[in-house]
Amino acid sequence: MASFSLTSLSVFCEVVRQKSFSRAAEALSMTQPGVSKHIAQLEALAGSVLLLRGKGVLEPTKKGKTVLKYAERIVRLARDLESALKHEEAKGQSVLKIGTTRTYARVMMPYILGAFQRVNPQVMIKLDVGGSEEMEQTLSSSRNDIVIIANPTQRKSLTVFPLLKEELSLITGRGHTLSGRTSVALSEIKDFPLIIREEGSATRRVILSALDRSNIAPAVLIEAKSTEFIKEWVTQGKGVAVLSERALTSEEKTSLTVIPFTSPLSFTMCVVCLKARQQDPWIQRFITLTREMGPEPCR
Numbered sequence: 618m619a620s621f622s623l624t625s626l627s628v629f630c631e632v633v634r635q636k637s638f639s640r641a642a643e644a645l646s647m648t649q650p651g652v653s654k655h656i657a658q659l660e661a662l663a664g665s666v667l668l669l670r671g672k673g674v675l676e677p678t679k680k681g682k683t684v685l686k687y688a689e690r691i692v693r694l695a696r697d698l699e700s701a702l703k704h705e706e707a708k709g710q711s712v713l714k715i716g717t718t719r720t721y722a723r724v725m726m727p728y729i730l731g732a733f734q735r736v737n738p739q740v741m742i743k744l745d746v747g748g749s750e751e752m753e754q755t756l757s758s759s760r761n762d763i764v765i766i767a768n769p770t771q772r773k774s775l776t777v778f779p780l781l782k783e784e785l786s787l788i789t790g791r792g793h794t795l796s797g798r799t800s801v802a803l804s805e806i807k808d809f810p811l812i813i814r815e816e817g818s819a820t821r822r823v824i825l826s827a828l829d830r831s832n833i834a835p836a837v838l839i840e841a842k843s844t845e846f847i848k849e850w851v852t853q854g855k856g857v858a859v860l861s862e863r864a865l866t867s868e869e870k871t872s873l874t875v876i877p878f879t880s881p882l883s884f885t886m887c888v889v890c891l892k893a894r895q896q897d898p899w900i901q902r903f904i905t906l907t908r909e910m911g912p913e914p915c916r
Contacts, residue, residue: 713762787801
């Protein structure tokens with residue numbers, strides 16, 4: 618009996634669905650040669666060409682349609698089996714690995730995780746922190762099951778649920794020249810040292826993109842890995858920063874001033890997981906809970 622690979626069958630279904638080897642490769646986080654290899658192996662086992670390939674045409678042959686019908690059933694059954702096994706695991710203590718940014722780990726995750734564990738006390742949470750880009754990459758390596766990050770990429774292998782929109786504001790020390798303003802234009806910060814997060818930060822990407830679009834070059838650009846360091850330097854009058862108000866504690870707001878921009882800058886925080894794992898029981902429950910809860914108000 619021919620030994621059909623589950624992966625090859627899954628790849629075949631995706632190629633037919635996407636009508637493209639390259640788009641299927643992107644959706645599966647594979648290389649195009651890898652996709653071609655799986656199709657070649659499947660055709661060798663079937664003893665026949667399964668896909669008609671022509672200019673602007675990619676569709677299953679008659680035999681390919683038969684393979685597709687069974688492949689879709691096999692892939693669906695495999696996913697059902699995986700889900701059933703995970704439900705069995707859920708009877709004991711399960712682990713849900715969640716990644717997010719440093720600021721959200723401090724100000725949002727206690728609120729979200731507290732609500733989640735009240736209704737799912739048998740789940741152990743492992744919280745990971747880092748920049749938005751780094752956290753997104755941890756999904757592919759299985760370091761995390763789900764992440765809450767800003768402005769994720771639009772990869773087809775990801776499922777993205779918007780959580781909330783964060784407005785960015787100018788942050789200055791209390792005695793700063795701009796501290797008495799009710800609003801400020803982006804162009805007005807060009808004469809002051811600007812302290813920003815390191816590469817991989819979504820806030821950094823938003824700020825630098827906005828400055829680039831407006832042809833604004835800050836007097837000095839200072840890069841820091843820690844939001845806490847940035848706030849301390851701003852407090853000491855060594856520069857200004859652009860952060861969300863949520864990044865500031867109530868105590869910090871006594872020594873720092875939050876000034877809205879006349880043309881708003883923002884990013885969207887999202888709940889993100891691999892599309893292939895969206896139906897995992899605990900991932901599904903976590904997504905449902907975050908969408909029902911909504912964000913905790915800034916304090």
